[in-house]
Amino acid sequence: MPAYLPPSLRAALVIAAVLCGAAAPTVDRRVAGTLVMENIPPTPPALAESLLGYENVRIALFDDWLADGSMLVSTRFGQTTQVHRVAFPGGARTQLTFYNEPIAAAIARPGKPDEFAFMRDAGGSEYFQIYLARLNGAAIALTEPETRNQSPIFARDGALLAWSCVPRGHADYDIYLARPDAPSDRRVVYHGSGEVDPLAFSPDHKTLVFQHEISAASQKLFLLDIPSGRVKEINPSREEIAYELQTSLPVFTRDGRGLILASNQGAETKRLVRYDVATGAITPVTPTAGWDVEAFDLSPDGKTLAYAMNVDGLSTVYTRPLAGGTAHEISGLPQGVLESLKFSPDSKRLAINMQGPTFPLDIWTAEPATGRLSRWTYSETGGLDTGAFVGATLVHYPSFDKRQIPAFLYEPAGKTGKHPVIIDIHGGPEAQARPLFTPTLQYWVNALGAAVITPNVRGSDGYGRTFLSLDNGLKRQDAVHDIGALLDWIGTRPELDSTRIVVSGGSYGGFMTLSVYATYGDRLAGAYDIVGMSNLVTFLEHTEAYRRDLRRVEYGDERDPALRKFMEATAPLNNTEKMTKPLFVVAGRNDPRVPYTEGEQLIAKVRAQGGDVWYMLANDEGHGFRKKANRDAQRAAEILWFKKAFGQ
Numbered sequence: 001m002p003a004y005l006p007p008s009l010r011a012a013l014v015i016a017a018v019l020c021g022a023a024a025p026t027v028d029r030r031v032a033g034t035l036v037m038e039n040i041p042p043t044p045p046a047l048a049e050s051l052l053g054y055e056n057v058r059i060a061l062f063d064d065w066l067a068d069g070s071m072l073v074s075t076r077f078g079q080t081t082q083v084h085r086v087a088f089p090g091g092a093r094t095q096l097t098f099y100n101e102p103i104a105a106a107i108a109r110p111g112k113p114d115e116f117a118f119m120r121d122a123g124g125s126e127y128f129q130i131y132l133a134r135l136n137g138a139a140i141a142l143t144e145p146e147t148r149n150q151s152p153i154f155a156r157d158g159a160l161l162a163w164s165c166v167p168r169g170h171a172d173y174d175i176y177l178a179r180p181d182a183p184s185d186r187r188v189v190y191h192g193s194g195e196v197d198p199l200a201f202s203p204d205h206k207t208l209v210f211q212h213e214i215s216a217a218s219q220k221l222f223l224l225d226i227p228s229g230r231v232k233e234i235n236p237s238r239e240e241i242a243y244e245l246q247t248s249l250p251v252f253t254r255d256g257r258g259l260i261l262a263s264n265q266g267a268e269t270k271r272l273v274r275y276d277v278a279t280g281a282i283t284p285v286t287p288t289a290g291w292d293v294e295a296f297d298l299s300p301d302g303k304t305l306a307y308a309m310n311v312d313g314l315s316t317v318y319t320r321p322l323a324g325g326t327a328h329e330i331s332g333l334p335q336g337v338l339e340s341l342k343f344s345p346d347s348k349r350l351a352i353n354m355q356g357p358t359f360p361l362d363i364w365t366a367e368p369a370t371g372r373l374s375r376w377t378y379s380e381t382g383g384l385d386t387g388a389f390v391g392a393t394l395v396h397y398p399s400f401d402k403r404q405i406p407a408f409l410y411e412p413a414g415k416t417g418k419h420p421v422i423i424d425i426h427g428g429p430e431a432q433a434r435p436l437f438t439p440t441l442q443y444w445v446n447a448l449g450a451a452v453i454t455p456n457v458r459g460s461d462g463y464g465r466t467f468l469s470l471d472n473g474l475k476r477q478d479a480v481h482d483i484g485a486l487l488d489w490i491g492t493r494p495e496l497d498s499t500r501i502v503v504s505g506g507s508y509g510g511f512m513t514l515s516v517y518a519t520y521g522d523r524l525a526g527a528y529d530i531v532g533m534s535n536l537v538t539f540l541e542h543t544e545a546y547r548r549d550l551r552r553v554e555y556g557d558e559r560d561p562a563l564r565k566f567m568e569a570t571a572p573l574n575n576t577e578k579m580t581k582p583l584f585v586v587a588g589r590n591d592p593r594v595p596y597t598e599g600e601q602l603i604a605k606v607r608a609q610g611g612d613v614w615y616m617l618a619n620d621e622g623h624g625f626r627k628k629a630n631r632d633a634q635r636a637a638e639i640l641w642f643k644k645a646f647g648q
Helices: 006-018 047-053 439-446 473-490 509-525 536-542 543-556 560-571 599-608 628-647
Strands: 029-034 034-039 061-065 073-076 083-086 103-108 117-119 127-134 147-154 159-166 174-179 180-189 195-201 207-214 218-225 231-234 257-262 271-275 282-284 292-298 305-311 314-321 336-345 350-356 357-366 373-374 393-398 404-410 421-423 451-455 496-506 526-530 585-590 613-619
Touching: 006 421, 047 439, 047 628, 061 336, 061 350, 073 103, 083 103, 103 147, 117 147, 127 147, 127 207, 147 195, 147 357, 159 195, 159 271, 174 207, 180 271, 180 292, 180 543, 207 543, 271 292, 292 336, 292 599, 305 336, 314 350, 373 404, 393 473, 404 473, 421 473, 439 628, 451 473, 473 496, 473 509, 496 509, 496 628, 509 526, 526 628, 536 599, 585 599, 585 628, 599 613
Parallel strands: 061 103, 314 336, 421 451, 421 496, 496 526, 526 585, 585 613
Antiparallel strands: 029 034, 034 613, 061 073, 073 083, 103 117, 117 127, 147 159, 159 174, 174 180, 195 207, 207 218, 218 231, 257 271, 271 282, 292 305, 305 314, 336 350, 350 357, 357 373, 393 404, 404 451
8 A cells, every 4th residue: 555645545445445335434624723633523621721731831951051050941931842041040941042943952052151052943844954043142044954954062162063964855964064153164074874973072173973873772983083084983893882872972081082981882781981092992981780871971170970870760860080989879859760961061060850750851950069959940830739640650561471571650549440541652662661741641640530551662772782672673563462461461450441441652652552453452442643653664665764774774674575574464554454443643744754644544544444533633743743732732632532432
């Protein structure tokens, strides 16, 4: 079946289904602003009122320290997330950017207390442009239209900016270098193959560390001598090594002789190591542990190392002298999940961005010299009673091969009887379900009375390289069977209603949702797919070129006959017989990762066999909704759909 089904072909499928005896589906289609909605009823005023608080929870995302010791913080006060400045602990968030489109990332320009760079796209296309802005003044574009730009980094004194760039429709990135004060003089310093990203400048600006992304489980690092263009691989090895951390980049020691980076070489999990630039020698900085180092930073004076460990989904932050000595845990932080760590320019304070299941993302600072902890932001929770937020319980359940699968369970408080269940599957696939603050989840639990389970099926990050690879290629269905085992486990819990289970997820989590629906549809009450793939073959053939090879490493190469046969045989699109319960599909027309046609081709087939499908398409969004009005509409529709699926 083609990736896109025009209306005429969709109609032909429906007619064919009717001739074969299936009931013709009725589609109630309406348009509200940029949203196209099919079979979704209007939102009752009482539901809109009950959602208001949850829809107005805010977060404070730490972007960077400005040179004067104030912070760049991203938060939303209107329709989209914008950059703000916070001058001191508890200070006001002063808005710096004012766009209809959200800001994707912001970094401060060293040595310039009133300048920063930020990334912004249009309509969720992810073709980001990079801009240089002042605290008061217009932003200047540093990049060219019709290109995707990412990973901007400044040299230590702010005189140079490096980033990676790929033209529309191309697969190979180049690394650019520019003086921010003269962006028209930008030049390519390295022509890459596949995805390459700059990571760090040496203190003398002559060397640039960059990364070649092979997959989530494998990256290669290189040193680029900028004057000569010569490239040297760091730690060449036949072993697959993961260096990448979500928010932390390698950092040079102050003298430029060493490079501190994360690595899982010779181990299941990541630790910190020191790479000697002259000799290539690698020495451990932190011991090998059963859990990953998830973030780190080195103070600008080169004396203090900070790092965080991800222990079964929860974060613990430590500091220690780089030269050696005892690591000390930072005390007084709430128990939760770290977003980022960053030392202030004067090396005296460490910014710690954290959240937990009962509190939104906020920023604290710790002073390693004194142990003093200060809170910089106090994010609003929409007027909700924070005491009613439910925490997460870590559970493990046995899968088909006796492997224990970790999951977080959120249960309604003070409610009797059997709870309906929402199994919410993370994306990635190399991500990890962690106990984050999610207003949507809190509404599901508190207002719907549903228990929510967020499993970390095989292929999830955070549990070692072996676990990460257990769903690759022809082993993809094993992750689906992990959810089958979860269905069995739910049946053993007296407080959970095994007759009212809905599975949901976004992106790869959407693919998993549809795969579980295709496999276990007779045991589900419905499936909720957000920007998910319905067939890995059509997905790989139509995802943007700059992503295709990276995804082939994870999912398999659809050009290989054996893998293609497996993908087609297991595709949810080709296994819709059990899709007889309610289905809700959400998509963004500008999605560069998972084209919206992945959802539409499934919708056409399920409806042709008489299935009940709700559909929401945003014409101004991409891979997930980022504009508040669209998210609000999605939240209201999903609650109505859950109530229908649960028979409430």
